[in-house]
Every structure is written in C-alpha cells, then in structure tokens.
Amino acid sequence: MPSAKSIALYAVTVVFGLGVGYALSRFPNILERRYQEGDYVALLQDQRTRVLVLGTQSCSFCKRARAYLDQRHIPYVFEDVQSSRSAAAKLAATGGGGVPVVIIGNRRIQGFWPEEYDVALKIVGN
Template sequence: MKIGVMTMRVLLAVATVLLAFSIAGAEMYQWVDENGAVTFKDTPPPASKKKKKVKVYRDNDFAPAPPPQPVSAKPTGKSAAAQVAQPAPSPQVHFTGTVELYVTSWCGYCKRAQSYLKSKGVPYVAYDIEQDSAARQRHKDLGGHGVPLIIIGSHKMNGFSPEEMDYYLNNGR
C-alpha cells in the first residue's frame, strides 16, 4: 500500500513539473531577419530588428466574387419570343495581363491551376513562397492564408476553381 501512495506522489510531482514547463513555453514569437529567414523563438525579437510597415489588404480592396449563374429552364411560347427580342448582352472584356500564382511545390491545386492556365494559353508567373522570401512576403501582404493564391488583375482568388478563374479571365481588366 505504501508503494501505491509513493508512486502517486511521484506521478503528481512529474505532472506538476510538466505543466509548469508547458505554460512557461506557451508564447512564441516570429520575425523575418534582413536575409529573409523566418525565425521562431520563445523570446521576443531583439530590439535591433527593424519593424517594417506592411500594406494590409482587405477583401473590399478586390472585386467581389462572381454572382451565381442562374439555372434557367428552356423557355416556351410567348416567353421565348420575349427573350429573343431582348438586346444582346454587351461583349465581355477579356483579361489580357499576366496572372500571378503564389504556390508551393507540393500543392496539387497549384499544379492544377498552372496546368489549366497553360491549357487556355493564358500567360502566368508562378512564385514559390517556400523558395522565394520576397514572394512569401507579397503572399502575406496580399492576405494569403494558403495556396494557391491567384491574382488576375484586381481580382484575388484563394484556392483554385476553374469556373471562378474563367469568370475573372472573361470579365477581367
């Protein structure tokens, strides 16, 4: 019986020590040095490290997402004649610039987006945010939280969707 009480006290002491160390090390700091290396430490960055002003982009800085396409039934009778009489929609403005992609080498959706743009003959530039610190910073400045981050003119896409990409390519500036 004494062994059980002793074992319980040792386990309680070990648990207390582990809990104390886990609480003490709970706060982490991250900063980028002058060479572009990202540093993680449990102490604040040195006072000698310069703080950069960063442009913060908000969702309303970019054009809104495309509206959902209505599903229409095949018109018949008078309604069909009325629809035919409507003026033709204005021609679409096609995007003529270069698409920017912020990617990683291991991302399947990034590869699909690049392949899709290549198949459409759309010029693009892919920036690997793991290999290029300047691209990583631009990705962060643009509000990127994942990959791919796709910039088509003033439009920003998080993730890859062929339908959304077509919308921006066909209605872009």
C-alpha cells in the same frame, strides 16, 4: 424483435438525416464568394502581367491551377512562396492563408476554382 421493414425505415431515416446534416453544413460555403477584390497591381511584375500564381511546387492544387492556365494558353507568373521571400511577402500582403492564391486583375482567388478564374479572365480581357 423489430421487423425488417422497420429496420429498413430506420436506416433510410438515419441516412437521410446524415445527408441533410452534411448538406446544411456545406450551405454557407455555397453562398460564399470565392474571391476578394482589391488593388493588387503592386504585386504584379509589370503592366503586361495580368495573372500571378502564388504557390508551392509540391501543392497539388497549385499544380492544377497552373495546368488549367497552361491548357488555356493563359500567360501567368508563378512564384514559389517556399523558396522566395519576395513571394512569401506577396502572399502575406494579400492576406495569407493557403495556396494557391491566384491574382487575376483586381481579384484574389484562393484555391483551385476554375470557374472563378474564367470569370476574372473575362473581366481582364483574356
């Protein structure tokens, strides 16, 4: 029968191995840029619009993105891709994918990444 010490050592080894495995699986995402640069001017309503949020009313990350911008008093245009063909076409034009897609200047940020929003907002002067 194994001793309590060897069982504890085995348990610690398994937990450590699982932790390392999880960390290594996340490592490529840490190095990945969370934005794409491009010419998104045609998607914006006019010259004054600097921030466009493409999303849905029911998406929790879309709500968080909008709340984040609201809290910072950043003017933006929200377009619902479920209820507007124009908004859905804009989403497709940016490469599609999940929502929210936040266009800030020449950056397309997919998902709720406040630190990326802040960097892009500084670049466009907000």
